[in-house]
Amino acid sequence: MDVKFYHCLTCGNIICKVVDSGVVPVCCGSEMILMEAKSVDNGLEKHLPHIEWLDDMTLRVKIGSEPHPCTKEHFIQMIALQTVDGIDIRILDPQKCLDERTRKEELAHLAQAHKEDKKCGLDLACRIEKLFSSKDGELSEVPVAWPEQIFHCNKKDAIGVYAYCNLHGLWHKSLR
Ligand SMILES: [Fe+2]
Known part of the structure; x- marks a missing residue:
């Protein structure tokens, strides 16, 4: 069965059906909208889940072929297996x-510094990386991150992965 996620256009509630009786859920006095998952990443920002099996029971899911904006106005709000x-x-x-992300960058930086056998001075520029994008001719800074989650399940039981961006909706990658 496909997983059904519904969205309330009034209050922003998002729900997932556990049992599908066929009735459309209602929120804030209106029927909720069934979210259609997209499976082709052709916009500016990338949202499709990328899958890596670490072993037969461990799945790493990373969202997007490049880091996604990570602010409370625009971020990856959910990953589901x-x-x-x-x-x-x-x-x-x-x-x-x-x-x-910052912690991972610090660890990578420390590992590199250790390899080069020199002291690592972790300054702000090293700790926080920003994506610079041009909007209306003005340079703006948008923090980005690469959201990832580790799931544990038998490889043969995995069906698909969903990601939800609060601006760009629901995305789906089939594992079958
Ligand atoms: Fe997005």
């Missing part, structure tokens, strides 16, 4: 994504 047993939904927090 569908298996034959159900759905494992992870709710993401933009600040935590940035913190995790």
Whole structure:
């Protein structure tokens, strides 16, 4: 069965059906909108889940072929794995994504510095990387991150991965 995510255009509620009786859920006095998942990444920002099996029971999901904006106005809000047993939904927090990214960068930097056998001075430029984009001729800074989640499931039971961007909607990568 396809997973059905619904969206309320009034309050922003997002729900996922556990049992599908066929009735459309109602929120704020109106029927909720069934979100159609996109599976082709042709916009400026990239949203398709990228899959890497670390072993037969461990799946790493990374969103986008390049880092995605990571602000409370625009971020990857959810990553979910569908298996034959159900759905494992992870709710993401933009600040935590940035913190995790910074921590990974620090570790990579320390590892590199260690390799080169010299002291590592972690300054701000090294810790926080920003994406510079041009909007209306003006340079703006948008923090970006590469949201990722580790899931544990039997490889043969995995069905698909969903990602939800609060601006660009629902995305789906089939694992079958
Ligand atoms: Fe987006």
